[in-house]
Structure formats: structure tokens, C-alpha cells
Amino acid sequence: MIPSNSDPAALTAQADIYRFYLTVIQPALAEFVPTDDIVGGETADIDVFLERAEITTHNALCYEMRRAFALIIGALFERQLRSWLSGKMPAETKTIEAAKWRARSGQPSLAKMGEKEVGEPVGTDIESLWSVANAVRHGNGDAATKLSHKAPQFWDHVRTRPELRWQSDLVGNMRIPDAQLERYVRAVLEFWHLVGASSPPCVGN
Numbered sequence: 190m191i192p193s194n195s196d197p198a199a200l201t202a203q204a205d206i207y208r209f210y211l212t213v214i215q216p217a218l219a220e221f222v223p224t225d226d227i228v229g230g231e232t233a234d235i236d237v238f239l240e241r242a243e244i245t246t247h248n249a250l251c252y253e254m255r256r257a258f259a260l261i262i263g264a265l266f267e268r269q270l271r272s273w274l275s276g277k278m279p280a281e282t283k284t285i286e287a288a289k290w291r292a293r294s295g296q297p298s299l300a301k302m303g304e305k306e307v308g309e310p311v312g313t314d315i316e317s318l319w320s321v322a323n324a325v326r327h328g329n330g331d332a333a334t335k336l337s338h339k340a341p342q343f344w345d346h347v348r349t350r351p352e353l354r355w356q357s358d359l360v361g362n363m364r365i366p367d368a369q370l371e372r373y374v375r376a377v378l379e380f381w382h383l384v385g386a387s388s389p390p391c392v393g394n
Contacts, residue, residue: 195385195386195387196384196385196386198272198273198276198385199273199381199382199384199385199386200381200385200386200387202266202269202270202272202273202381202386203377203378203381203382203386203390204390205265205269206262206265206266206269206374206377206378206381207374207378207390207392209261209265210262210374210392214258214262214370214374217254217258218254218255218258218367218370221247221250221251221254222251223247223248223251223252224244224247224248226248226346227241227244227245252363252364252365255364255365255366255367255370256321256325256360256363256365257325258365258370259318259321259322259325259365259369259370259373260321260322260325260326262318262322262370262373262374262377263318263319263321263322263323263373264322264326266315266318266377266380267322273384310376311376311379311380311383314372314373314375314376315373315376315377315380317339317340317373318373318376318377320332320335320336320339320340321336321340321343321363321365321373323336324336324359324360324363325360325363328360329358329359329360333359333360333363334359336359336363337359343363343364343365344359344362344363344364345364346362346364347362371392374392375392378390378392
């Protein structure tokens with residue numbers, strides 16, 4: 190039974206992302222697990238070459254999938270939020286463009302839109318999700334450059350792999366850990382709880 194004090198729009202948005210994570214994202218992450226990077230030079234052995242190529246291609250697919258999931262989570266949340274705001278407070282939809290998740294210097298903030306304030310760590314994780322989604326959506330550019338300074342851990346592997354030339358493809362070399370995707374989902378679920386859904390579903394441990 191749905192509690193009488195639940196916001197139907199917030200509850201629906203929360204349920205949608207929860208189902209998508211459980212039925213699509215989690216099974217895909219479990220099936221496509223990246224292996225250790227190939228480290229080494231040229232080889233004349235065709236079997237070794239083909240094995241390395243297979244591993245490299247597999248890993249590239251795994252990391253691309255994780256970037257795509259971060260984008261989907263962010264884009265779905267943005268669409269849900271716009272819809273929710275259009276019904277609740279149409280004048281505030283413009284705050285999405287500025288991503289004002291938390292109040293700063295007395296400015297309006299999405300953090301104040303529910304009965305409870307969106308604080309740490311939910312606000313921080315949503316801001317991170319917003320930045321990652323923008324970087325993946327737009328490719329190499331200002332969003333990706335800013336993200337590389339704010340969240341350098343997504344490129345930790347490059348520090349020991351200078352041959353990746355990561356400066357030329359920031360987004361292509363970005364790696365989003367599975368635990369980070371889970372944090373993003375948790376943050377979105379908690380956000381909808383804070384603005385009107387009855388309770389956030391349990392994700393992970």
C-alpha cells in the first residue's frame with residue numbers, strides 16, 4: 190500500500206530509476222566485468238596479438254557501458270526532475286540549468302524544494318552525477334576538463350599508462366567504478382524521498 194502522504198510523481202520517478210538499476214544496470218555490470226589492462230609491447234605471435242586485442246576490446250566495451258549508464262541515470266533524473274518541477278513549481282525549472290543543488294550565499298537551490306533539505310552526501314553525489322553526465326553527453330570539452338580537475342580519480346589508471354595519451358581523449362579514458370554508479374542511484378533515490386516519496390528503496394548492501 191502506498192502511504193497517503195507520498196508524492197505520486199516523486200514516488201513514480203523513484204520507482205523508475207530503481208527498477209532500471211535492478212533489471213538493467215546490475216545484470217549488465219555483472220556480465221561485463223573488465224579485466225586487467227594489457228601492458229606490453231609488440232608481439233609477432235598472432236595468437237598473443239588476438240588475445241590482447243580481445244581483452245582490449247572487451248575492456249573498452251565495459252568502460253563505455255559504465256559511462257553510458259552514468260549518462261542514462263543523469264538524463265533520466267533530469268527529465269524526471271523537469272516534469273516534477275513543472276507541476277510543483279514551474280518558476281523554478283530554470284534552476285536546473287544552473288545545477289543549484291545546494292544553497293550558496295543565499296541563492297535559490299533545488300536543495301530547498303522539498304520538505305527536507307538535500308544535504309551531504311546526496312547533494313554532492315548528484316552534483317557529481319550531473320558533471321559526469323554532461324561530460325559523457327558532450328564529449329571532450331569544458332565539461333570533461335572541469336570534471337578531470339574535480340574528480341581525477343576517474344583517470345587514476347592513466348597515471349601509470351602515459352601511452353594512453355589521455356589528454357587527447359578525456360571522456361574515452363574515463364572509468365566510472367561500479368560502486369560510483371551505485372552511489373549515483375542511491376543519491377537519486379534519496380533525493381526523491383526527500384522531496385516527497387515515502388521511502389528510498391534499498392540498493393546494494
